[in-house]
Amino acid sequence: MKKEDKKQQTEATDKGNMAFCYQLGMANILINHEIEVEILTTSITYQIPHSPQWYRGMTSLRGDILPVINIHFLLGIKQKHNDKVQNSNSTKQTLLKLKHPDFPALVIMIDGLPYQTDISELATHSMTNTLKAYPSWIKSSAECNNKLYLFANYAHLFNALQQNDQEQLVMPIMPTSNTEKSPLISQSQCKP
């Protein structure tokens, strides 16, 4: 684990060992303390033609128009809801607005409401061997109580999104034989 990631975990530990995380498929992604979060339950996503695959569309929040990131696609996770992309007006999902101090706000779609978790033990359960299965903005992972936790470098993710850097953003395509090792669900989704 890199020094930076350790710092991230230590930071979480310093703040009472508790951190918020949200669920995506089987994975639980931790939210850094520096990120402001807002849960949106009634927002509608509107599709933008010709936008990259990792964008679900745009949504409006208090007059701001924010992009909705298809984070499931980035991580190769099958979505819980089989929402109709072509008729997104009729579908309302649980969205999470993320605001990093160095970037404008954006929105991701999640599979469940964020919850608090004790991460004091995560550092001791960190796994480095599975990191190759994630996009580069996932900096570390840990498995604890049969739950998979992922530590994301949001600045890295947001930067790659702004740069439209597909290599950095999207989960690498795994060889067929390795799929059973992947902690996340579907590889078939990941065809950037």
Next chain:
Amino acid sequence: MTLDADIKETLAEELDDIALELAMPSQEPANTTEIAADMQLFQHLHSETARLADTAEMYEFEELTHLAIWVLKNISALKTQPTRLEQQHEQGHYYAWIELVATLLREEETDTQAALLTELNTNLQQSTWSIAIDNALVQHLFTRLSSAPLSDAFIASLSTPSATSDTDSDVDSDVDCNVDKASYHLAWDEDIHPELLNAFFIETPDLVTETTALMRAIATGNADQAIHQKAARLAHTIKGSSAVVGIKAIANFAHKLEDILEHSVESTLPPTAAECLIESADCLEAMFDSLQTRTTPPPQYPALLEQLDDWDKKIKTGEITKILETTEIAPSIVTVSNTPQPVEAEQHPTLTWDEDIHPELLAAYLSETPEHIQQISKQLRAISNDNDSAQHNKATYQQIAILAHTLKGSSATVGISAFVDIAAPLEAIFETEFETAKDQATQNTFSKTQQDLLNATANLLESLHKSLLSNKTYPNNYASLLSQLTAWQTQQEEENKEPIIEKTIEKSAEELTEEPAEEPVTKPIEKQDPISTPSITTLDTAATKEKPKKQRKKTPFKLPPMRAIQSVFIPPKVTQPAPIQTINLNETTLRVPVSLIEKLLNFSNELITSNTQLTEYVQTLLNDKRTMYQRNEHIRNLIDELEWTVSRQSTLHTQQTPPNEFDALEMDNYNALHGITNLLAETTNDEREASLALIKQFNVLKDHVIAQQKINKALNTNVLAMRMEPVTLITPRLERIVRETCRETHKKVNFSIIGDNLALDTDVLKGLLDPLLHLLRNAIDHGIEAPEIRQQHNKSATGNITLQFNQQGDHVLLSLKDDGAGIDAEAIYQKAIKKGLIKADAPLSEDEKLQLIVHAGLSTRKTVSKISGRGVGMDVVNTAINDLSGSLRINSKKGVGTEIQLHVPLTLVVVNVLLVKLANHMLAIPSSAIHQIYYLEENSIQRKQEKKQEQCFIHFEDNDIPLLSLSTLLDWPLTPFNNEVSQPIVIVKHHKMQYAFYFDQVINFQEIVLKTLKPWMTKIQGVNGVCLLQDGVVAPILNLAELLADIPAHAFHIQTATKLTKTAKTTTNKRILVVDDSLSNRKALSLTIEPLGYEVSTAIDGADAITQLEKTTFGLIITDLEMPTMNGLQLSEYIREQTDIQHIPIVMVTSRSTEKHRTLAKKAGVNDYLTKPVNKTTLKTCIEKFISNDNTENTTPNAASTNTN
């Protein structure tokens, strides 16, 4: 970093060119004086070396840039020693080293390189250089030039003591100390706190703008003591703030300026210092621009800094006083208050209006006067700038006289005598001119002196007005100008009294005496005609070098000896400051970040969205309440009937019962039923009243919501207006670039801006600045010819450039016209062929050839100057204008001039779009992209076989144009086109082609606020941004031009209408009407049928069913038998009689199961008969029997079957 071979060769060629230019003596006109020749040499060396600095910068050869700047410093240091400058020039001091650098760039042999480097080192380290070179710079330069690493021995040899400054030089080492190397770097300290730096960048631009404006006013003599003090204070602030963030270059510059400006508060500046002040103002602005763009300081900076330093020294040593004593002071910079006359100071009362003026009268005066002053000043400047062409006529004189008269009258009404005193002689002068002038266009009747006086008067009027609104003090040159105007008026009056013969003789005599005054253009400014005042709008930088060639035809104004101020200056009435506070004379402004306005705009949009939704909810509630009211009315009617029935039954009952003591007419008898019906009627009545009150409340609520909607829209409009900025904000920058380019190119230009009161969105204005600066530079450098060439072509020596802003709806048309040499369209065409941009046989019209100039690398200029000619300009301008959603058009005629038209939107934020619905998505299409919305008749598309596939076309304006599916262009599933209905389609023009697009629904045109997709999504093909609609929907704003640039072949293939019609019919068939008087039965049937995938409507009886059948088409009717008003049998009989609906199958669902009822139903035209209760399966089977089969087969009564349930 090393230079690659190609760049080395190109750079070497450019260096050779510069060295050659430097080696050649500057061309001097035959009649040039010695002083002018010296000045010309200095300027020649300075401009060519500055070009070298620019070239090096362009090639990112930093060391060479610094070296060129060092040479510039050396040249500037010898500005006051022309003999030495000439001597060094003759010795090849300023170009020999450049030739060596050029040779080194070409040389590949390391041994030869070493020899050349040694020679170059010797050259640069010569003691004859006024300022010694920095060894580190030499070392870096040599490392860059050498292909092999430099040996230690060689590096050691660089620091030989031969490189010493010239101690004998008049330019002592002091200069070098003051103007140290750090001062040439425009950068702030690395460790500066970002907030501090941010504060500096927020505060300083305005300070710089204000300071430079004041400096120009001071230099042109239009400043009073307060302005002098303010300018010094502002320079001090700039110095301090720049020093805090470590920008030494600006701090040093501002420091020198502060000293000079402080000195100017109490003393007069010599004309040369005033000239230096104007150049410094330009330079200070340019420096701040360079700082913001992180580029190097302007090339004139070192020289100007040294000049300022020189003046500073002269102030400190008192030498400046000697200069003033020996100089005949130009009145342009003489200020009355600067003259130490205590009596005069007392003559300056407060500039204000009468105390007892009615506020409304004053308000009217203050609102109309600025326009009058602006018009007079404009006309006066037009005359003063008009050197030798006949551009004004009697009408102009008359207009000035009228305006002056109006100003005089209105000012007298409010008691502002300062304007009255100036306007009176002005009116008289122009009335006389009007009377004596010929009927139409005339030759310029004013002498240079008079023109200068008129120009100064224009400035004075503006200064007076500014003072009136601010500090209420008189401009310092007020008395002087007033006396000159009065003298002119007096002279005119006297001339008019003289006999004609005498007048003619005197004119001739004066013409002769005028010569010396007109001649001295090449003399130092100190020796010029004392009344000449620098023109503000005429950018005549070469005026000091040129002798006027035309003789004046009319009597020039002979300046009378200056009279005592007291005799000409009638002090206005001294009044106390006006106590009126109701008029906002100087509205305060507040600086707000654009991001905050963006947020405000977002909230304002959100308010509109939520308000629209609220309006819709209120309307729905109101509709529901109205429905309830109608039902209530129905209940009331029923209760009335009930009351009547109960009453009747009660009467009958009374008649049947044995008689008692009272007759029925004598006393009413009531039973319990009476009581209940009365109670019911009262309750219903109460409910009705409550219902009415509620509707009223809802209406009030609706009114409030609508009022709020209006406020929200007004708020939105105002927030958007906050983004609008006047064009005047950028005009100083434009004027400066013209001045600077004129200085550099030695050309003369009259630059006028028309329509600069227009306001544009801040983003558009900022986006326009760079293209305009570039176009102006081009216009002067490429377009306007040198004065002598212009005269050879029978043009005035001064070129004209006009920039006009014209609003055209929601767009603005900028027109930049010059009367220069024009563009050689053929040369561009040939170059484009040579560069392979077009084919040699491509037939292009003259206009098309001209438009080729917007391609990169198409400069037709043979030589590259530091201003333009590299062919990397017009394409950048074009791109910048395209980024603003604008367009560029060029019109040019060789030898006559060029006009460049820029058509840009007033704002990028508000866009007029057509909202359409496609594949369940709302889309916004900018109205500017739409050629026409065309109403297409049904079945009017034509099918043709094109490129091996069937394509659809519509006939429009005598052409068959392809019909396209936009959903295909957006990579969405194909949406079918319904050919069987008339519908609006959108016609779009793209590259001489026309296309028609169809949509599910064309909604309406709307003004929307465009939101960018940046920074997350960039360069999304075919999408300009998004907008938030009033109902909260986010719609993408399409860029049809981009989408049409790459049309996929399948976009032309659209789905056939036959299939669509069938789908439409299927939809109609799936609609079922349930008719039953029982609510429970209706509900139960609906709940059973709807899950089967059918659309259900209900009716309470036969009559209600008929009403619904008139409005909607149904695939099946399920009806009860017994119902009030009209039963099921009557309904069936009615339907079978109607030709348009008789085909609809009818199923009767009833509790009557006898054969008699079935027979009656069959006779009435019922298709099927089900007895209650009906289970789901039976009902489903029955429905599917009718809806899945063809209607015609099953609608006949014979086809009806019966259910045995």
